[in-house]
Amino acid sequence: MRKNATRFVILGLLAEGPMTGYDIKKIIDIRFRYFWSESYGQIYPELKKLTKEGLLEHLPGEPDDGARQKKRYKITDEGKGAFAGWMSLPPEVERQRSEFLLKLYWAPWLSQRKISDFVGDFSRRHGKDLDILQRMESEMESIVDDHANHWWILRILRLGQRVNEVYLGWAKELLTEMEEREHD
Numbered sequence: 001m002r003k004n005a006t007r008f009v010i011l012g013l014l015a016e017g018p019m020t021g022y023d024i025k026k027i028i029d030i031r032f033r034y035f036w037s038e039s040y041g042q043i044y045p046e047l048k049k050l051t052k053e054g055l056l057e058h059l060p061g062e063p064d065d066g067a068r069q070k071k072r073y074k075i076t077d078e079g080k081g082a083f084a085g086w087m088s089l090p091p092e093v094e095r096q097r098s099e100f101l102l103k104l105y106w107a108p109w110l111s112q113r114k115i116s117d118f119v120g121d122f123s124r125r126h127g128k129d130l131d132i133l134q135r136m137e138s139e140m141e142s143i144v145d146d147h148a149n150h151w152w153i154l155r156i157l158r159l160g161q162r163v164n165e166v167y168l169g170w171a172k173e174l175l176t177e178m179e180e181r182e183h184d
Helices: 006-015 019-030 040-052 077-088 101-106 112-142 148-182
Strands: 056-059 072-075
Touching: 006 019, 006 040, 006 056, 006 072, 006 077, 019 040, 040 056, 040 072, 072 077, 101 112, 112 148
Parallel strands: none
Antiparallel strands: 056 072
């Protein structure tokens, strides 16, 4: 049950309402961007498996440019049960991968200028992410939403902001320390 979180991301989103594979991907890319990702290559095969297992069912689609029907999926009662079972399990330990930090580990192989460039890029990325998360929170706070997860979404956005604030502070300290070392 734990090895394939993709299936539970899909089940959870479909528990909110019927949607297509494209809709699922779009929501993941927008809402989960800072803590989760899934590719179409993961989503579509999993939709097929979940349907075969009876956890999802197809709904009649809408015309797609007059040529094709979009496959819309709906979660079944069995799917809701599987999702509830997964939700009751403790979360797995997160694993972070950062090529940036990996390269800093071997920083003596790089020039101070190159390291400064990497840290500057890191800062710009996280500054941009912080700005986006702050705007998202502001927009979400202005929305009256009856969904039970609305309050939780705001908490996730705030955590994302704190993480980016920490990254920015760390990068600023690092650049200052590098400059001090260079003058010693």
